Each structure stands twice: as C-alpha cells, then as structure tokens.
Amino acid sequence: QLMSVVAVGDQLVQQQHFGAERIQERLQDTLGNWNHLLDLAALRRKRLEEAVDFHQFFADADDVDIWMLDTLRLVSSEDVGRDEANVQSLLKKHKDATEELKNYASTIEALHTQAGQLGEQDRTAPEVVERLNSIDHRYQELLELAKLRKQRLLDALSLYKLFSEADGVEQWIGEKDRMLQTMVPAKDIEDVEIMKHRYDGFDKEMNANASRVAVVNQLARQLLHVEHPNCEQIVARQNQLNHEWAELREKAEGKREELNSAHGVQSFHIECRETISWIEDKKRILQSTDSLEMDLTGIMTLQRRLSGMERDLAAIQAKLDSLEAEADAIEAEHPEEAAVIRERITQITQIWEQLTQMLKERDSKLEEAGDLHRFLRDLDHFQAWLTKTQTDVASEDIPGSLADAERLLNQHQAIREEIDNYTDDYTKMMEYGENITAEPSTQQDPQYMFLRERLKALRDGWQELHQMWENRQQLLSQSLNLQMYNRDTRQAEVLLSQQEHVLSKDDAVMNLEQAENLIKRHEAFLTTMEANDDKINSVVQFAGRLCDEGHFAADKVSKKAENIADRRNANRERALQQMEKLKDQLLLHQFLQDCEELGEWVQEKKFIAQDETYRSAKTVHSKWTRHQAFEAEIASNKDRLVRVQQAGEELMKEKPELAELIAPKIKELQQQFQ
Structure with missing residues (x-):
C-alpha cells in the first residue's frame, strides 16, 4: 500500500503537478519514516532473538547443573564395597562414570561457545560470566572427586585382596591344625609309618603355603609403604596371620618330633627282636657242633664255623652297643616306656652272654685238640694273609711322577720284608702239614685229601706270590728309571731351549769394538755349551742303557733321546756358524x-x-x-x-x-x- 502511494506520488511529480515540491517532500518524509520503522522492527527482532538465546543458555546451563548434580552423587559416594568382587563392580561403574565425566567436557565447552555467541551486552552480563565460572569450578571439583573416589576404591580393593589372601591362609591353617590334633601316635609301627607319611604330605603343603604367607606380608608392606588409610587394620591382620602361622609351625615341629620319637621306639622294639633272632641263630649253629669228634674232620668243621662267626660277633657287639645307647635316649624321652625298654635290653644281654659262653666252651674244646687245631688255625690265617698280599702285589698302579715311583717302590719293598717274615711260618706249616698227610691211614680220608689239596694250593700260591713280587718289582724299577729319565730330559730340554733362545738372537755388528765384544760373549756361550754337553750325553747314555735292558717304554725313550741329540747337534752347528760369522765381521770391521x-x-x-x-x-x-x-x-x-x-x-x-x-x-x- 505504501509503495502504491509512493508510486502515485512519483507519477504526480513526473507530471509536474502544481504541488510537486510538496508531494516530493511528503514522499521523502514518508519513506524516511518507513525506513526508520523498518530499522526499529529489525532491532526489535534482534533483541527478541538475543533474548531467546539468552534464556536458552540458562536453560542449557540448568541441564548441565542437573547432570553435574547427578554425577556428584556418584563420585562422592561413601560406598567402597563389602568384598573384593563388590569393589571390582564399583570400580567398573566408576570407570564408566569417569569416562562420561571426561567426555562431558565437550558439552561444557559447547556451553562456553554458546555464551560467546550471545549478544554483546548479554555475553558480558555478570550472571552469564558467574554461571560459566560456577560450572567450570564444579566440573573441576567433580574431576578431583572422581580421582579421590578411584583411589579410595583401589585402596579398598587392595585391602580386600589382602583380607581375601589372609582368609584363605587362615582357613588352611585351621584345617591343618585340626588335622595335627588327630595325629596321635599308635603302638604299632605300621600305624606310625602311615602317620609319618601323612605328616610328610602335610610338610610339603606347609612349604608350599609358606609362599602364600609371604605374599600376604609383601602386600601388607606395600600398602603400608604407600600409607594406606587402613594401616591399623592391615597391621593387625598381618600380625594375626603371622601369629597363627608361627603357632602352626611350632605345632608341626612338635608333631614331627613326637612321630619320630614314636617311630624310634617301635623301631627299637623291632631291632631288639631281630637281634634276639640273630643271636639265637648263632646259638643254634654252635649247638650243632656238639656232636663233632675232635679229629681232623671235626676240628676243621668247628674251626670253620667259629672263624665265620667271628665277623658276626663283632657286628652283634656293635649292634648291642647301639641298642644300649638308643635305649638310654628313649628312656630319657619316654619315661613311661622305661620298664619295657630295660626288659628288652636285659633279655638281649642274657642271650648274648649265653652265646659268648658257648663260644668260650668251643674255643676250649679246640685248645684241647692241641697242635692240629693250631695248625689249622695258622693255615686259615696264612691263607687269608696270602690272598690279601697277592691282591696288594697285583696292583696295577703306574707312578705318574718320580715321587710316586719312589713311594710305590718303598711300599713294594715293605711287602718283600713282610713276605720274608712269613717264610719261617710257611716252612714250618708246610712241614707239619706234609707229615700229617703222609701217614698211610689218611690216604683215603676225604678230609685229609682236602687238606692235601689246600697245602698244594698254598705252595702254588706262595711261589706265585714270589713271581708276582718280582714282576711288580721289575715294573716299578723300570717306572722309577723312566721318571728319572723324564726328569733328566726335562732339564736337558730346558738347557737346549735356553741355547736356542740365545742362538735366535742375530745382533747387527756396527763397529770393531762391538764385534770383539760379541766374539767374547759367544766364546763364553760356547764354553757353557761344552760344559752342559755332559748333561746331554748323560741323558743319551741313560736312554741307551734303558733300551739295552729292554725297558717297557724303550721306543718312547729312544725317540726322546734322538730328539735331544738332534737338537744338541743342531745348536752346536748353529753356534759354530755364528762364531764363524762373527769372525768374518771382525775382519771386515778391522779392514x-x-x-x-x-x-x-x-x-x-x-x-x-x-x-x-x-x-x-x-x-x-x-x-x-x-x-x-x-x-x-x-x-x-x-x-x-x-x-x-x-x-x-x-x-x-x-x-x-x-x-x-x-x-x-x-x-x-x-x-x-x-
């Protein structure tokens, strides 16, 4: 409508209406007022839009406050769980809340951006600035509270882990404590051994669970080191567990000693029964000799049985001493068993005395047999000595040094002296044996035939011993010579090496004086070589003698001697060549x-x-x-x-x-x- 009026006005002005000037002015005023109205309307729209943004900002800020209030209730919760599983669940929820809290930073940043887009007078309004600061401050508080909440949950988790481990160990300790109380040693060794087997299994479990106690203590030390808020609870629980563990170990050690002691008592009774049976067997063997006649057959049979029993008697005596000492220890530990223990020892002692009395009676019976008994006894003794000496002489030890060779040779010579000392005994024994076996009445007697075979074997063994000694003597003598030869060759090789070292030096002659000095020094060296040549010759001659005597290492000795002689000759030739060369240098430098x-x-x-x-x-x-x-x-x-x-x-x-x-x-x- 306004534009149509303006158009009519413009038309009238163009038609040069008599009121054109006034119309023009009126048009201008109208258009100016219209434009002003448009500006006012635009300004009004802008203010209304800014008001909408302003109130929208506070509405969004209210939403942020509501969210932060909800989050505050989560991160400021005092609930830290009741056990390890519950804490794990709370930690998962807290992790989700923390992630959401961190992600919400973008929402707050968007709110800041939204505030920056408000109108000029609104964006700097005190209520806007204050609201943003409040939101930022509360957001930082939420972050701190979330961090503290996480630490509290982690502390609780560590504490419940410690308690869980401690509970497991304490439960095991309680079970084993009740088990130890049921282990009451019986009077039967089989039951005691079953209990010992159970205890061994328990002991292995103890060693395995010691690491669990160590884990609890390690966890406790770590929590105390970082100043855990529940330090008093941790220390109390740690001390409680260690006390219970120490008590269990003490009870276990006591039970071990109790079982070992009970086993020792039962073993003692078994050993006593076995020893009594052992002695009774020997008594029966001696009783079986009562019907023997004191002829050659009877004497040899009785003597053989008594000889075989000597070793057993020593073993029985050692066993009796051991049982006596064991009985004293058991009586001290188990006074209630003292009467039974002492009765056992008395029983064994009586049977032992019976056995020793029987032995004395048999020895007296043999003594009454006179020379024949002594001959057979000496024959057994000599046969045992001969066998032992043959074993000693048959030694295959080869000396590895001069000291070893001398030591073995001295030992071998001592054996020779021992053999010589037995020569008279051998001669007398053989004469007596040949006399009693030469009687015609004894020719068909099996025992005398057996005795003749023994004497023949003894004669062969005596001759064999002498031959073995001679063979060993020759071997040791040759070994001694070989070690002496090796010693001399080592010394000779040292001399030759020293000569070779001197001859390897090729000093350049620079003037006449030096040539004269070198000749003097070389002449002294040649003199020393000549003096040492006797040692080399001695080694070579020693080798020749060993080879001539048929030494067992003749090839090795000969090769070593040839090597030494070749080196000596090479050194001598080289020394003469060097002397000739030095003389030439002397003539040259004189010229x-x-x-x-x-x-x-x-x-x-x-x-x-x-x-x-x-x-x-x-x-x-x-x-x-x-x-x-x-x-x-x-x-x-x-x-x-x-x-x-x-x-x-x-x-x-x-x-x-x-x-x-x-x-x-x-x-x-x-x-x-x-």
Missing part, C-alpha cells in the same frame, strides 16, 4: 777401521799441503826440508795402503759376499793417495 784411519791421515796431509803457512816458507832451504819430510811420511804410509789393499783382497777372496763393501773402500783410498 774398515784401517781404511778409515788411513783415509783420515790422507785428508789431514792433503789439508797441510794446501795450507798457506806451508807454502809461505821464507827460504828455499826450509821449504825443501819440509817437503822432503812430507814425502818421506807419504812413502812410509804407502806401505800401510799396500797392506790394507792386500788385507781387503784376501778378505774378498775368502768371503766373496763381502766384496760389495770392501772394493769401494780400496778404490776410494787409491784415489785419495793419487
């Missing part, structure tokens, strides 16, 4: 020194001949006199030149390899003289 001295003399005279003082003699006579003296001196030294030339030529003739050094020197001297 070079003569050349040097003669050359210096020539240079000196040449300098005098060119000296102005020599040329400026005041009179002809004095010049002539000095010139004649100079010529005479040159003539006398001409002979020196000839001698030096002759020496050089002879040296080149004998040693052509030195010509390169000698020829230039001779030529140089000739040129200087000319």
Whole structure:
C-alpha cells in the first residue's frame, strides 16, 4: 500500500503537478519514516532473538547443573564395597562414570561457545560470566572427586585382596591344625609309618603355603609403604596371620618330633627282636657242633664255623652297643616306656652272654685238640694273609711322577720284608702239614685229601706270590728309571731351549769394538755349551742303557733321546756358524777401521799441503826440508795402503759376499793417495 502511494506520488511529480515540491517532500518524509520503522522492527527482532538465546543458555546451563548434580552423587559416594568382587563392580561403574565425566567436557565447552555467541551486552552480563565460572569450578571439583573416589576404591580393593589372601591362609591353617590334633601316635609301627607319611604330605603343603604367607606380608608392606588409610587394620591382620602361622609351625615341629620319637621306639622294639633272632641263630649253629669228634674232620668243621662267626660277633657287639645307647635316649624321652625298654635290653644281654659262653666252651674244646687245631688255625690265617698280599702285589698302579715311583717302590719293598717274615711260618706249616698227610691211614680220608689239596694250593700260591713280587718289582724299577729319565730330559730340554733362545738372537755388528765384544760373549756361550754337553750325553747314555735292558717304554725313550741329540747337534752347528760369522765381521770391521784411519791421515796431509803457512816458507832451504819430510811420511804410509789393499783382497777372496763393501773402500783410498 505504501509503495502504491509512493508510486502515485512519483507519477504526480513526473507530471509536474502544481504541488510537486510538496508531494516530493511528503514522499521523502514518508519513506524516511518507513525506513526508520523498518530499522526499529529489525532491532526489535534482534533483541527478541538475543533474548531467546539468552534464556536458552540458562536453560542449557540448568541441564548441565542437573547432570553435574547427578554425577556428584556418584563420585562422592561413601560406598567402597563389602568384598573384593563388590569393589571390582564399583570400580567398573566408576570407570564408566569417569569416562562420561571426561567426555562431558565437550558439552561444557559447547556451553562456553554458546555464551560467546550471545549478544554483546548479554555475553558480558555478570550472571552469564558467574554461571560459566560456577560450572567450570564444579566440573573441576567433580574431576578431583572422581580421582579421590578411584583411589579410595583401589585402596579398598587392595585391602580386600589382602583380607581375601589372609582368609584363605587362615582357613588352611585351621584345617591343618585340626588335622595335627588327630595325629596321635599308635603302638604299632605300621600305624606310625602311615602317620609319618601323612605328616610328610602335610610338610610339603606347609612349604608350599609358606609362599602364600609371604605374599600376604609383601602386600601388607606395600600398602603400608604407600600409607594406606587402613594401616591399623592391615597391621593387625598381618600380625594375626603371622601369629597363627608361627603357632602352626611350632605345632608341626612338635608333631614331627613326637612321630619320630614314636617311630624310634617301635623301631627299637623291632631291632631288639631281630637281634634276639640273630643271636639265637648263632646259638643254634654252635649247638650243632656238639656232636663233632675232635679229629681232623671235626676240628676243621668247628674251626670253620667259629672263624665265620667271628665277623658276626663283632657286628652283634656293635649292634648291642647301639641298642644300649638308643635305649638310654628313649628312656630319657619316654619315661613311661622305661620298664619295657630295660626288659628288652636285659633279655638281649642274657642271650648274648649265653652265646659268648658257648663260644668260650668251643674255643676250649679246640685248645684241647692241641697242635692240629693250631695248625689249622695258622693255615686259615696264612691263607687269608696270602690272598690279601697277592691282591696288594697285583696292583696295577703306574707312578705318574718320580715321587710316586719312589713311594710305590718303598711300599713294594715293605711287602718283600713282610713276605720274608712269613717264610719261617710257611716252612714250618708246610712241614707239619706234609707229615700229617703222609701217614698211610689218611690216604683215603676225604678230609685229609682236602687238606692235601689246600697245602698244594698254598705252595702254588706262595711261589706265585714270589713271581708276582718280582714282576711288580721289575715294573716299578723300570717306572722309577723312566721318571728319572723324564726328569733328566726335562732339564736337558730346558738347557737346549735356553741355547736356542740365545742362538735366535742375530745382533747387527756396527763397529770393531762391538764385534770383539760379541766374539767374547759367544766364546763364553760356547764354553757353557761344552760344559752342559755332559748333561746331554748323560741323558743319551741313560736312554741307551734303558733300551739295552729292554725297558717297557724303550721306543718312547729312544725317540726322546734322538730328539735331544738332534737338537744338541743342531745348536752346536748353529753356534759354530755364528762364531764363524762373527769372525768374518771382525775382519771386515778391522779392514774398515784401517781404511778409515788411513783415509783420515790422507785428508789431514792433503789439508797441510794446501795450507798457506806451508807454502809461505821464507827460504828455499826450509821449504825443501819440509817437503822432503812430507814425502818421506807419504812413502812410509804407502806401505800401510799396500797392506790394507792386500788385507781387503784376501778378505774378498775368502768371503766373496763381502766384496760389495770392501772394493769401494780400496778404490776410494787409491784415489785419495793419487
């Protein structure tokens, strides 16, 4: 409508209406008012939109506050669970809440962005700024509370883990404590052994569960180290567990001793019964000899049984001593068993005395048999000694050093002396045995036939012992010689190595004095070599003697001696070659020194001949006199030149390899003289 009015007005103005100016002014006022109205309407719209955003901001802020209030109830909860599983569940929920809390930072950031997009006067309004600060502050508080809540839950989890482990160990301790109370030792060894087997299984469990106690203590130390809020509870529970564990160990140790003691008592009774049975067996063996006649058959049978029983008697006596000591210990530990224990010992002692009395009676019976008994006894003794000595002589020990060889040889010589000491006993015993077995009435008697076989075996064994001793003596003597030879060869090889070391040095000769010193030193070395040659010859001669005697290591000895002789000859030849070389160097440096001295003399005279003082003699006579003296001196030294030339030529003739050094020197001297 306004635009149509304006259009009519513009048309009237264009038609140059008489009121055109007024119309134009009115149009301008109307359009101006219209534009102003439009501006006011736009401003009003903007303010209304800003008001909507303003109130929307506070509505969103209220939503944030409501969410944070709900989250506050979660993160500030005092509930830390009742057990390990409950805490694990709470930790999972708290983890979800914490993740949501961290993610909510984007919502708060969006609220800040929303506030920044408010109108100019609204965005800086105190209520907006204050509301944002409040939200930020509460959000940070929520983060801190969430962190504290997590730590409290973790502390609770650690505490409940500790309690859970401790509960498990304490439950096991209670079970084993009740089990130990049921382990009452019986009077039967089989029951005691069953209990010991059960105890061994329990002991293994104890060792296995010791690590569980260690785990609880380790957890407790870790929690105390980080200052856990429940330190008092932790210490109390730790002390309680350790106390119960220590009590169980003490009870277990006591039960071990109780079972071992009970087992020892029952074992003692068994050993007593076995010992009594053992002694009774020996008594029956002795009783079976009552019907024997004291002829050769009876004496040999009785003597054989008594001889076999001697070892058993010593073992029985040792067993009795052991049982006596064991009985004293059991009586001290178990006074209630003292009467039974002492009765056992008394019973064994009585049976033992009966056995020893029976032995005395049989020994007396043998003594009454006289010479025949003594002969058979000596025969048994000699046979045992012969067998033992043959075993000693048959030793295959080979000495590995000179000391071992000497020791074994001394031991072998001691055996020889022992054999010699038994010679008279052997002779008398063989004479007596041959006399009693030679009677015609004994030829068909089985016991005498057996005795003749024993005497024959004894004679063969005696001869075999001597032969074995001689063979061993030869082996040990050769071993001693071998060790002495090895010692001498080692010393000789050291000498040869020292010589080779000296000969390996090739000192360069720089002058005449050094050549003379080296020759003196080498002459001393040759003298020492000559002195040491006796030692080398001694080793070679020793080797030759061992080989001639058929030594068992002749091949090895011969090869070693050949090696030493070859090294000695090589060193000697090398030493002589070096001496020859040093003498050549001496002649060479003597020639070079003569050349040097003669050359210096020539240079000196040449300098005098060119000296102005020599040329400026005041009179002809004095010049002539000095010139004649100079010529005479040159003539006398001409002979020196000839001698030096002759020496050089002879040296080149004998040693052509030195010509390169000698020829230039001779030529140089000739040129200087000319």
